[in-house]
Amino acid sequence: MSGSDNARDLELLRQIASNDRKAIALLYQRHHLRLYRYLLRFVKSEAVAEELVNETFIDVWRAAGKFEGRSQVSSWIISIGRNKAISLLRKKSDAELDDDYATSLEDDSDTPEVTTLKQDKAVLMRICINKLSDEHREAIDLVYYQEKAIKEIAVILSVPENTVKTRVFHARKKLSELLSKSGIDRGWP
Template sequence: MSGAEETRDLALLEQIARNDRKAIALLYQRHHLRLYRFLLRFVKNEAQAEELVNETFIDVWRGAGKFEGRSQVSSWILSIGRNKALSLLRKRSDAELDDEYASGLEDESDTPEVMTLKQDKAAAMRLCINRLSDEHREVIDLVYYQEKAIKEIAVILSVPENTVKTRVFHARKNLSDLLAKSGIDRGWP
């Protein structure tokens, strides 16, 4: 994110702290899609991801005046959303499995459909990323899809920068191994 965009986000937060409804609408327009995609990878349910986006921006509305500037505004928003998603996942794991959730669980055996997907590199990449641990999938998403720096990821995850570096290293290695097992050349940056 450029310095000008960050300056604009900070100005919007100041306006939101003064109850400016137009400012929250503008901030929402700027960040909702990226947040939605990030949360969808977490919860794997479009309706729940959309609800989490709405809840996140309600918290942004309420907490705009408390923003301390220790991270970029976009990282702060992702962090709020991530915490909401983790809370939802904890509740979900305590609840009984419903049919929709159970049908979303991966079958480890190769079906003809899975074999067909393996021929498509992008589909194979998604399958391999989904097989990573939650921690590794999360850092891959933040680095490559959200384009966050190590420092920003550390803020979002509330862990030291060296922990982020270690997770990224292991995530890339595990992803590379999974891709090789799927017959995909390394081709990973």
């Protein structure tokens, strides 16, 4: 996102803090789709992602005057949505969140028959990305799909920049291995 986009978002936040309903509608229009896509990959439910987007923009409405400008507005919005998603996921039962239980489940989508049927490289890449750990998948998502810089990702995740760099490095390495195993080279198509 360019500096002029962030300046526009800052002006919209100032207007929202003054209870300008048109400004929240414009900010929503500028960011809801990107936030929805991010949250959908995070929670894997369209209905839940939509609800989280709505809740996020309600919080933006309430907290617009408290924005401190330590990050881009878009990163602040994603952080709010991410925190809401994490809160929601923590409320789920232990069995749904238990890593040992999750890894014991058989992944039917990775059979040779399914892989053969899914020749589309984008589909195969998504399958490989979904095999990454949550931290690595989130790093890939923020870098490549949300187009965030390392500094912005550090703000969103509330971790040091070096932690983000390490996660991105290991995520790329693991993704490269998974893509190679799936028969996908680095070229396109």
